[in-house]
Each structure stands twice: as C-alpha cells, then as structure tokens.
Amino acid sequence: MKPAPDNFQSRPLPKSFVIELTKRCNNHCLYCYMAEGPSSQDCDHDRSSELNTKGITDIIAKLCDEAPVQSIALSGGEPLLREDLPEILSFIQNKGISAVIITNGTLLTGERLASLGTKVTYEITLLSYRREVHDRLAGRRGAWDAVVDAMANVRQAKGTLVAVFVATKLNSADVSKTTELAIALGASGLMYNRMNLGAHNIRQADRLLPTAGMIRENLDALEELSGRYQLPVAASVAIEPCVIDTRKYKQIHFGWCPLAGEESYFTIDPRGNVRICNHSGVVLGNLKQDRFTDIYYNHPYVRAFRDTWPVECEGCDPELKAICCGGCKASAEQCYGTLARVDPFVTISQQVH
Amino acid sequence: MANQPKTGTVVLKDGIYCLEAEGKLRAIPVSPKTQPAQLKDVVGQKVEILYSEPTSFVAGLLVGGRIPILCYFPRDPDLSVVDEGARATLAKQFLNEGVLSQENYKKLVG
Ligand SMILES: C[S@@+](CC[C@H](N)C(=O)[O-])C[C@H]1O[C@@H](n2cnc3c(N)ncnc32)[C@H](O)[C@@H]1O
Ligand code: SF4
Ligand code: SF4
Numbered sequence: 001m002k003p004a005p006d007n008f009q010s011r012p013l014p015k016s017f018v019i020e021l022t023k024r025c026n027n028h029c030l031y032c033y034m035a036e037g038p039s040s041q042d043c044d045h046d047r048s049s050e051l052n053t054k055g056i057t058d059i060i061a062k063l064c065d066e067a068p069v070q071s072i073a074l075s076g077g078e079p080l081l082r083e084d085l086p087e088i089l090s091f092i093q094n095k096g097i098s099a100v101i102i103t104n105g106t107l108l109t110g111e112r113l114a115s116l117g118t119k120v121t122y123e124i125t126l127l128s129y130r131r132e133v134h135d136r137l138a139g140r141r142g143a144w145d146a147v148v149d150a151m152a153n154v155r156q157a158k159g160t161l162v163a164v165f166v167a168t169k170l171n172s173a174d175v176s177k178t179t180e181l182a183i184a185l186g187a188s189g190l191m192y193n194r195m196n197l198g199a200h201n202i203r204q205a206d207r208l209l210p211t212a213g214m215i216r217e218n219l220d221a222l223e224e225l226s227g228r229y230q231l232p233v234a235a236s237v238a239i240e241p242c243v244i245d246t247r248k249y250k251q252i253h254f255g256w257c258p259l260a261g262e263e264s265y266f267t268i269d270p271r272g273n274v275r276i277c278n279h280s281g282v283v284l285g286n287l288k289q290d291r292f293t294d295i296y297y298n299h300p301y302v303r304a305f306r307d308t309w310p311v312e313c314e315g316c317d318p319e320l321k322a323i324c325c326g327g328c329k330a331s332a333e334q335c336y337g338t339l340a341r342v343d344p345f346v347t348i349s350q351q352v353h
Numbered sequence: 354m355a356n357q358p359k360t361g362t363v364v365l366k367d368g369i370y371c372l373e374a375e376g377k378l379r380a381i382p383v384s385p386k387t388q389p390a391q392l393k394d395v396v397g398q399k400v401e402i403l404y405s406e407p408t409s410f411v412a413g414l415l416v417g418g419r420i421p422i423l424c425y426f427p428r429d430p431d432l433s434v435v436d437e438g439a440r441a442t443l444a445k446q447f448l449n450e451g452v453l454s455q456e457n458y459k460k461l462v463g
Binding site: 007129148149152153155156180181183184185186187188229230231232 | 370434435436439440443444446447452453457460461463
C-alpha cells in the first residue's frame with residue numbers, strides 16, 4: 001500500500017545533478033569513494049558500456065523536461081577521458097544551465113582547456129603542496145606536476161577554479177600550505193572534503209581516515225586562512241557535530257545531507273543509472289526508460305533514505321541531530337549494508353583519537 | 354554578522370512548510386523531531402534565527418518552548434573576493450621555495 005501523501009511527497013524537485021561520464025580513470029587515488037573503485041583508463045568493458053554523446057545529451061534533455069535543472073556537475077571517473085566532453089558541455093550551456101567539471105586536472109592541458117572554455121567552473125583536487133605526497137595519494141607519479149600546470153592554465157585563461165582538498169592521514173598536516181598554494185594558483189574557493197568511506201576504500205580506513213583531532217586542527221587552520229585571505233571554504237562531506245562541534249567555525253560553510261530533498265544532487269552514472277547522490281552505491285532506476293520524477297517521488301528507497309535514522313543517533317542532542325540529519329547515510333550503507341547504522345567515520349574517528 | 358537575518362517567517366506554500374528570510378523561501382527539512390503538525394501551529398509567525406555564519410546561516414525555530422527545529426541555508430557562493438596582491442605574494446613565495454616553476458609563475462602573474 002502506498003503511504004499517505006505528506007509534504008515529502010510534494011516537495012520541490014532538485015535543481016542540481018551530477019553526471020558521471022565514465023567510471024574509468026587515469027589516477028588510482030588511494031581514497032577514491034567510488035563504490036567499486038575506478039576502472040583503468042583503457043578498460044574496454046567500461047568504455048563500451050558508456051552512453052555515447054547522444055545518449056548523454058538525451059538524458060540531460062529528459063532531466064530538463066522533468067526538473068528545473070540549474071546546475072550540472074560533470075564528474076566520473078575522470079571526465080576528461082571523454083573526448084566528447086566539449087560537446088556535452090556546450091549542450092548543457094546552450095540550455096542556460098551552469099556547469100562544473102570535477103576533475104583530477106591531469107589531462108587539462110592548455111589545448112583541452114581551450115576546447116572547453118572558461119564559462120565552466122573547474123573543480124580540481126590538489127592533495128598537497130608536496131609533489132611526493134600528492135602523487136602517493138593519487139596513486140601515480142607525475143600527477144602533481146600535471147595538476148599544478150592545469151591550475152595555472154585555468155588561471156592564465158581567467159577561468160574559475162575551485163580547489164578540492166581531500167583530507168586523509170597522509171596529507172592532513174599539509175592543509176595550510178596547500179591552501180596557500182591553491183590561492184597562488186588562482187583558486188577562488190576551497191572545498192575541504194574529509195575522506196568519506198565506501199565499500200571500496202573502507203579497507204584503507206586504518207591507513208587513511210583522518211582522526212577527529214586531525215580534522216579539528218585542519219578546520220582551525222582553515223578558519224584562520226579563510227578570514228585572512230577572504231577565501232570561501234566549504235566542507236561538503238558531513239563532519240558530524242558529535243565528532244567535532246562545527247558550530248564554532250564562523251567562516252567555513254558546512255554541508256549536510258539534503259535527505260533526498262530539493263537541495264539534493266541525484267547522480268546519473270555512465271549507463272544512465274540513477275543514484276540518490278554520488279556517495280551512494282544503490283541504483284534506483286535508469287533514465288533510458290524511467291522518469292526521474294517517478295524515482296524522486298515514488299521510489300520506496302528515497303523515502304527510506306529520508307526516514308531511516310541510525311540507531312546510534314537515538315539519544316543524540318536534538319539540536320545536533322537537526323543540523324546533522326544522521327551524517328552520511330550513503331557511506332553507512334556502502335560500508336554496513338544498511339541505512340540504520342551511522343556513518344562509519346563517526347564510530348571510527350571516535351575510536352582512534 | 355551585521356548583515357545576517359535575525360528572524361524569518363514560517364509560511365505554507367503549495368503544501369510545503371518553508372521559512373522566508375532575506376526574501377528567500379526554503380523548505381524546512383522534515384525530521385523525526387520536525388513534524389508538519391508542529392509547523393502548522395507556527396505558520397505566519399516570526400521565528401528567531403538562532404545563529405548564523407558568514408557564508409551560511411542556520412535557523413532555529415523555537416516552537417512553543419519545545420525542542421528547536423533547525424534548518425540549513427546555503428548562501429550563494431561569492432567567489433572572487435581573494436585579494437590579488439596576496440595571491441601574487443604567495444606565488445612569489447612558492448617560486449622562491451622551488452614549489453612553482455618559472456613557467457607556471459609567469460602564467461600566474463604575467
Ligand atoms: C570521484 S571524483 C571524480 C572526478 C575526478 N576524477 C576527480 O578526482 O576530481 C569526485 C570528487 O570527489 C573527491 N573524492 C574522491 N574520493 C573521495 C573521498 N573518499 N572522500 C571525499 N572526497 C572524495 C575527488 O577529490 C573529487 O573532487
Ligand atoms: S582521480 Fe577521481 S575518479 Fe580517479 S581515482 Fe582519483 S578520486 Fe577516483
Ligand atoms: S545525528 Fe547521529 S551522526 Fe549526527 S550528531 Fe547526532 S549522533 Fe552524531
């Protein structure tokens with residue numbers, strides 16, 4: 001029986017979407033959140049299962065027919081492995097939709113940049129000001145040199161650059177100087193992602209997951225740097241307030257799970273499969289045959305995602321609970337197979353102070 | 354923060370409970386503690402914004418002395434505010450330390 005309609009059933013449609021153009025990647029980041037991990041850049045199996053240019057643009061057109069799409073982030077895998085990226089980008093921009101390319105930066109040569117233009121925001125990950133640390137985390141030599149070149153290219157072309165710092169045990173000590181390098185390279189914002197765990201990278205948790213103390217030190221440093229340089233800093237992966245009291249940071253913008261509501265960013269994979277967000281591994285349908293609005297309003301998982309609260313959160317301070325919304329449920333589900341457990345970061349970070 | 358909203362108003366729009374503040378309308382997220390029935394009581398009332406941050410603000414609605422209901426409002430990002438002089442100083446510093454190559458330094462300041 002269908003549940004009685006309530007205001008969740010008539011909530012507004014989301015305006016932002018993530019499209020993963022490929023699962024393939026030329027890096028092998030130790031921390032990558034992709035549920036099955038990225039595949040190699042020339043994996044024929046994955047390449048042949050990707051939607052072609054028309055397949056992708058058809059899906060974008062369908063989304064625009066159904067939802068008030070205002071922004072699309074092109075991600076992956078590594079989106080620059082797609083030769084048709086400029087065509088896909090133009091299609092989006094011709095519809096008046098703002099676009100972001102989320103990239104490891106290593107393939108963003110001056111030539112590729114010229115083909116993509118500067119009306120798009122480039123979100124590029126810089127893991128350290130130290131070559132060896134970045135390359136170790138990115139899983140290959142030469143990545144740092146290529147990414148620094150790419151950031152300088154974007155700056156020279158007067159494009160918009162947002163730097164991403166994924167905080168792990170191996171680079172958390174580098175956050176201040178890396179932020180300063182990102183500013184020197186022209187970043188107009190910094191996204192601080194504490195490493196999020198999933199089915200693939202959970203095996204690396206001991207080695208890589210930063211402790212609460214490390215993240216607290218990073219946030220203290222970023223609070224000061226953001227004020228000093230007027231650099232907008234956003235922490236988009238949930239830093240649950242039972243681990244760190246995020247309310248004391250006045251400069252940093254903290255993101256919380258939008259619980260499948262209007263602020264959510266449903267994610268479409270290279271085959272057209274829809275997930276509730278990029279961190280989730282659960283496929284809810286495929287836009288080649290399903291309507292987005294059907295998934296958004298009628299899929300039982302979407303409601304369960306909103307309604308299921310982690311058991312660990314039962315006794316939580318209501319004020320914290322209302323800010324936090326139960327942490328990253330997608331991470332919990334990937335790691336424990338259920339939405340009823342709390343984000344493993346909460347449990348693990350409290351064990352390893 | 355002087356320019357942050359101090360209050361907002363709960364409104365019901367198309368069956369959805371929203372908070373109106375600074376001319377923006379945002380749906381109030383429903384959680385086990387924020388049931389539509391509670392919100393019904395405060396439609397049309399001014400509510401207090403408990404605290405706010407420069408890039409975002411968090412609204413707390415104290416409904417009839419019961420637990421506060423909070424919702425989160427991301428602000429539109431205002432990107433290009435970094436001082437150009439500070440950027441150039443940092444670029445020079447990284448060049449001197451050998452972190453940035455002469456070629457990239459030229460791209461940044463040239
Ligand atoms: C999966 S990547 C795909 C796009 C591209 N290959 C890249 O690395 O930028 C999307 C974004 O998530 C970030 N990311 C990857 N793994 C992460 C993790 N475990 N926790 C937090 N952020 C992560 C990346 O730095 C990047 O900004
Ligand atoms: S570059 Fe991006 S997709 Fe590739 S392994 Fe790293 S985080 Fe994953
Ligand atoms: S809701 Fe759960 S994860 Fe969030 S602060 Fe409370 S106990 Fe922590």
